[in-house]
Amino acid sequence: MTQSPEAQRGGVAAQMLVGLVFVAALFAALYWDQHLRNTALETDESPVAETDDAPLAGDNEPPAEAEEELPVDEEAPPADLVDETGAVFSYLPVGDLLPESGPGFVDDTVYRDDIAFPTADRAYLNSQVYRYGGFYGSVNGMEGGQCNAANFAYPWQDTFCEKRSREQALCPGGGHEGVDIRPASCAKETHTAIAVEDARVVDVRRHWVTLQTADGTLYNYLHLDMGNLDVSFGDSVAKGDPIGVISNDFYKSDGTSVATTIHLHFEMYENYVATDGEEPLFTKVNPYLTLVAAYDRKLRGE
Numbered sequence: 001m002t003q004s005p006e007a008q009r010g011g012v013a014a015q016m017l018v019g020l021v022f023v024a025a026l027f028a029a030l031y032w033d034q035h036l037r038n039t040a041l042e043t044d045e046s047p048v049a050e051t052d053d054a055p056l057a058g059d060n061e062p063p064a065e066a067e068e069e070l071p072v073d074e075e076a077p078p079a080d081l082v083d084e085t086g087a088v089f090s091y092l093p094v095g096d097l098l099p100e101s102g103p104g105f106v107d108d109t110v111y112r113d114d115i116a117f118p119t120a121d122r123a124y125l126n127s128q129v130y131r132y133g134g135f136y137g138s139v140n141g142m143e144g145g146q147c148n149a150a151n152f153a154y155p156w157q158d159t160f161c162e163k164r165s166r167e168q169a170l171c172p173g174g175g176h177e178g179v180d181i182r183p184a185s186c187a188k189e190t191h192t193a194i195a196v197e198d199a200r201v202v203d204v205r206r207h208w209v210t211l212q213t214a215d216g217t218l219y220n221y222l223h224l225d226m227g228n229l230d231v232s233f234g235d236s237v238a239k240g241d242p243i244g245v246i247s248n249d250f251y252k253s254d255g256t257s258v259a260t261t262i263h264l265h266f267e268m269y270e271n272y273v274a275t276d277g278e279e280p281l282f283t284k285v286n287p288y289l290t291l292v293a294a295y296d297r298k299l300r301g302e
């Protein structure tokens, strides 16, 4: 028996319908299965995701690892260093001098990481010539006396290779081969200069006191009250021992006294032996960042 063409078409249509239903059911099953999987994944992941985004928020106890990471994420900046008046210590970069006051001399080296700062009290590194009370204060609009409060404030400023008339090796055209340290106040002969290291007093002349350490390093302290020093030529001093009081003594080579501003001019010489067996050579270095590091330790009480 043969089916009519209609019956054959009807049979084919029925088979296709069954096939479609089967395929639809298969898709539905797959979809549902995937939906369940997705739901399960979301459920598993959500606490972790929330913890990462908001470790402090909510009632969920964050996992231990998130708790450990927390201090890194929210690390507090280092505490400000303050002096005994509560003023926050700051300093300008090495070689960054006042406008029109000289080229400066950039030297990033901290030559010693264990010296004492050379004054017993707080101090201010800044220009004696281009600020209030200095001969060229007007260059930057700083006319006035040396006791102007602005001279006794942070930030510190480097004065190495500040302009001077005399030619010097490190400062072409003439410059200042040391840094100037203003004492805590402009009171004369009140603030003590101290030995930065264990040393011997190897020179006392005019307005100079020179210390030398066992490794040959030289330190010059200028403008102390030379008539009232705590040390004499040949003395041994320990780190922190008083050298004298900061004043404004300045004697020309012919012995004439010319007062300068009240400050400590501080110099540092590194020594080295260029050729084995030869005498050591001495070279001045910019002690600015060495002094910044020493002051930082001083304020930390180290």
Ligand SMILES: [Zn+2]
Pocket: 176, 178, 179, 180, 264, 265, 266
């Ligand atoms: Zn000086």
